[in-house]
Amino acid sequence: MILNQAGTRRFRAYTSKHLDDLLLRAGLDDDQRLKVRAVATVLPFRTNAYVVDELIDWSAAPDDPMYRLVFPQEDMLPAADVARLADLLKAEAPNAEIQAEANRVRAQLNPHPAGQKELNVPRIGDEPVPGLQHKYPETVLIFPKQGQTCHAYCTYCFRWAQFVGDADLKFASDDVDQMVDYIRRHPEVTSVLITGGDAMIMGESVIRRYLGPLLELEQLESIRIGTKALAYWPQRFVTDPDADATLGLFEEVVRAGKNLAFMAHYSHPRELESPLVESAVRRILDSGATIRTQAPLIRSINDDPAVWSAMWRRQHAMGMIPYYMFVERDTGPQDYFAVPLARAYEIFRDAYASVSGLCRTVRGPSMSSTPGKVCVDGVTEIDGQRYFVLHLIQSRDPALVGRPFFAHYDPSAVWLTDLRPAFADRFPFEASTEDALLPV
Known part of the structure; x- marks a missing residue:
């Protein structure tokens, strides 16, 4: 490792050309490494020596959360897509052909x-x-x-x-x-x-x-x-x-x-x-300056209230301000990482309940969606039926900020578009049919 005059490491980036060698440290076999390389033709890969040497526990890879945070996984994309790309890589197909297939897959991932x-x-x-x-x-x-x-x-x-x-x-x-x-x-x-x-x-x-x-x-x-x-x-x-x-x-x-x-x-x-x-x-x-902290809730990396409460307490002790827990956005390998909104709320609630008031500056779980930042405030029961309680933390229309609204409870919903409005025929941020017919 190259050192500067102060004896600390200079920045060294690792990209897809280093990926196969790095994967050997995770104990992956030839077929597994090929599939990971196939995923990396679609999703970007870049890390550095500090992350590789200081943050990842290679003895626990590929299950180590820091490894999963930066290294592609073979099941991040549909198996059929990974197989096609892996076949092209194995056959040493022209780069243009590989990129054309990678672009086709990307177009399906809501970039x-x-x-x-x-x-x-x-x-x-x-x-x-x-x-x-x-x-x-x-x-x-x-x-x-x-x-x-x-x-x-x-x-x-x-x-x-x-x-x-x-x-x-x-x-x-x-x-x-x-x-x-x-x-x-x-x-x-x-x-x-x-x-x-x-x-x-x-x-x-x-x-x-x-x-x-x-x-x-x-x-x-x-x-x-x-x-x-x-x-x-x-x-x-x-x-x-x-x-x-x-x-x-x-x-x-x-x-x-x-x-x-x-x-x-x-x-x-x-x-x-x-x-x-x-x-x-x-x-x-x-x-x-001030430092406010935020991150998405990610399955297999931090989907545990103990992880979040530990982060928030440590951040507060260091002088930082816990700010947001986000919901994984509807793009890229969302199917791989997404946590259902009901579970996301439970994780946030349990973590929030275990920290002091000074850590409760944090908000979430929040979806950064088209109409704005939609927060899941909880799940309530009315007349024997369960509902999500939500509000807009931020909105394209400031008049909607802070006003609660409801959605039918769906334990499998992972994003705003999976929800159906309750006690109304549309969500507050949705235009009515009459509005849509008005001249512009």
């Missing part, structure tokens, strides 16, 4: 859930502004072109389509002036989320290109940065060559009067154990 590419497209006049999303009135998402990768990919990632090399599936931009112009034209925007990919894959000088102009916008109250770096490469804030400069930039944001919030993705307590993580968290907090 843009909640209309994340087709909807929410901001415009200046008739011109679309690429690399921005404006789903909620007060919040704009920025997707920097240079931030469209991560230190490692999660197997459950709902933005997997950003990482497979298909330009038609990506949305990103490096036109900072156009982004700033759009925000200025929309004074209702008070919060910006820089996301990707992972914004912290960018160096300090590139991050500054995006953050600097935002500090001149008086309307902005908060700047958020979505990142998994605190779990997958905490060195980014401790020993990387520009770690100090990056933290200095964070201090500038805070001095400019903006609330700088790290939206840190932690999926398992093991990601919090390293002394490097403790140091990175402390340094970020010392800059004046």
